[in-house]
Amino acid sequence: MKQYDFGVVGLGVMGRNLLLNMADHGFAVAGLDLDEQKATSLEKEAAIGQQVVGTTSAEQFASLLKGPRALMLLVPAGKPVDAAIASLLPYLNKGDIIVDAGNTYFSDTDRRVRELADKGIHFFGMGISGGEKGARFGPSMMPGGDKQVYEQLRPIFEAIAAKVDGEPCVAYMGNGSAGNYVKMVHNGIEYGIMQLIAETYDFLKRAGGFDDDQLQKTFEAWNDTELGSFLIEITGEVLKKVDEETGIRLVNLISDRARAKGTGKWTSQNAMDLQVPIPTIDVAVSMRDLSRFKTERIEAAKQLTWEGMKNIPVEEKEQLVEQMKHAYYFAMTATYAQGLAQLAIASTEYGYDLRIEEVVKIWRGGCIIRAVCLEDFRQAYRRNAALPNLFLDKAIGDKLVHDQRAARDIIKSAVDAGIPMPAFMASLAYFDAYRTETLPTNLIQAQRDYFGAHQYERIDREGAFHTQWD
Numbered sequence: 503m504k505q506y507d508f509g510v511v512g513l514g515v516m517g518r519n520l521l522l523n524m525a526d527h528g529f530a531v532a533g534l535d536l537d538e539q540k541a542t543s544l545e546k547e548a549a550i551g552q553q554v555v556g557t558t559s560a561e562q563f564a565s566l567l568k569g570p571r572a573l574m575l576l577v578p579a580g581k582p583v584d585a586a587i588a589s590l591l592p593y594l595n596k597g598d599i600i601v602d603a604g605n606t607y608f609s610d611t612d613r614r615v616r617e618l619a620d621k622g623i624h625f626f627g628m629g630i631s632g633g634e635k636g637a638r639f640g641p642s643m644m645p646g647g648d649k650q651v652y653e654q655l656r657p658i659f660e661a662i663a664a665k666v667d668g669e670p671c672v673a674y675m676g677n678g679s680a681g682n683y684v685k686m687v688h689n690g691i692e693y694g695i696m697q698l699i700a701e702t703y704d705f706l707k708r709a710g711g712f713d714d715d716q717l718q719k720t721f722e723a724w725n726d727t728e729l730g731s732f733l734i735e736i737t738g739e740v741l742k743k744v745d746e747e748t749g750i751r752l753v754n755l756i757s758d759r760a761r762a763k764g765t766g767k768w769t770s771q772n773a774m775d776l777q778v779p780i781p782t783i784d785v786a787v788s789m790r791d792l793s794r795f796k797t798e799r800i801e802a803a804k805q806l807t808w809e810g811m812k813n814i815p816v817e818e819k820e821q822l823v824e825q826m827k828h829a830y831y832f833a834m835t836a837t838y839a840q841g842l843a844q845l846a847i848a849s850t851e852y853g854y855d856l857r858i859e860e861v862v863k864i865w866r867g868g869c870i871i872r873a874v875c876l877e878d879f880r881q882a883y884r885r886n887a888a889l890p891n892l893f894l895d896k897a898i899g900d901k902l903v904h905d906q907r908a909a910r911d912i913i914k915s916a917v918d919a920g921i922p923m924p925a926f927m928a929s930l931a932y933f934d935a936y937r938t939e940t941l942p943t944n945l946i947q948a949q950r951d952y953f954g955a956h957q958y959e960r961i962d963r964e965g966a967f968h969t970q971w972d
């Protein structure tokens with residue numbers, strides 16, 4: 503019987519596309535799905551000469567794979583992952599490898615690594631980014647697990663990953679749940695950047711008086727500058743799209759109530775647990791939540807008025823675009839800085855042994871937060887692998903010192919106009935707080951000691967102190 507190099511479990515769009523991507527690169531791949539139609543139609547979708555087979559039987563699937571088996575799960579995170587593992591286990595042997603490629607919460611992966619290690623099965627948690635297209639033509643992949651075992655997966659993963667300057671957008675991330683953790687923070691940064699773009703759009707539209715065409719052209723032009731990135735590029739595309747029925751730009755017909763699947767929230771929740779400040783990401787999560795209070799907002803819009811709103815004069819538009827561009831670069835860098843600082847601390851806390859330079863390297867292509875600036879950020883971590891914060895790199899820091907003027911000016915105009923730009927504000931405040939040698943938290947310490955005898959430390963001598971304040 504023909505033996506296949508790799509197995510894919512779950513032949514939805516993502517699983518199917520990854521499988522076909524593997525077949526494109528010359529690998530023989532078997533797919534498993536309980537849905538007969540999905541399993542049987544696979545062979546028809548593959549190109550002539552490709553070695554692809556689909557089945558609905560876990561037993562047959564396992565018998566089709568070369569040993570030690572390597573297979574990837576593309577099923578929804580949570581219980582379906584446990585169910586898929588349970589259905590396969592009776593047919594697997596010691597030394598086989600299971601890769602979970604869903605947006606799994608990292609501690610679930612740690613549990614599965616432990617449970618499966620007892621049975622001699624290697625388990626990997628791997629973040630995949632890039633959506634359906636990425637899966638088909640080159641995603642960014644963030645695998646974590648046993649370093650030695652990763653060598654068996656490496657050839658196939660490097661073949662199917664996106665490439666930037668010939669380098670694959672996949673690398674071994676670290677132990678245990680490192681891959682899922684990195685993907686979680688990737689998504690947190692994704693939330694932050696999407697919120698920054700939304701605020702930019704709102705500001706240019708309402709304070710700048712930009713019409714649909716001007717907005718679209720601005721984003722399109724920015725994509726050819728240092729702001730070049732997947733999210734800026736698709737924003738230009740989105741703003742171009744006209745609704746066929748009404749002839750109106752589609753974006754203007756879309757409800758402003760945003761949804762979320764939870765990975766941004768996980769990033770914020772875990773950052774709080776680790777006591778790492780990521781205010782831009784936190785506020786991005788909050789703004790999606792706030793957007794859902796539509797009825798209350800409609801009422802508040804009538805009551806809580808602000809008459810100061812004034813449009814920026816037409817002749818200043820060009821200057822405004824330039825200012826906005828620098829402000830965006832500033833806030834975007836601050837968002838990456840927060841996420842990467844969280845990764846550095848999580849790496850120590852959870853023993854991941856992450857190399858941040860590798861993380862940034864594989865985010866340069868394939869993934870949702872891919873951006874031109876990531877090459878500069880990679881260089882920063884190459885200069886100093888132990889960099890605690892991107893801000894402290896001399897080249898990045900100098901650029902921020904220059905761009906802060908624009909960020910301050912845009913935020914001032916937004917405050918005057920009454921336009922909410924909390925992600926920009928949080929980014930600037932993070933920068934300002936980070937570069938403040940003496941914060942006013944001495945007062946907080948004094949207050950805590952006043953009402954709770956929580957004690958404080960002094961700057962002029964060692965020890966813990968309590969004062970009878972009243």
Ligand code: 6PG
Pocket residue numbers: 605630631632633689692761762763764765766869870
């Ligand atoms: C990716 C995306 C992907 C997914 C998001 C959407 O990297 O390909 O991040 O994982 O589209 O999870 O997240 P929300 O539904 O929470 O916006």
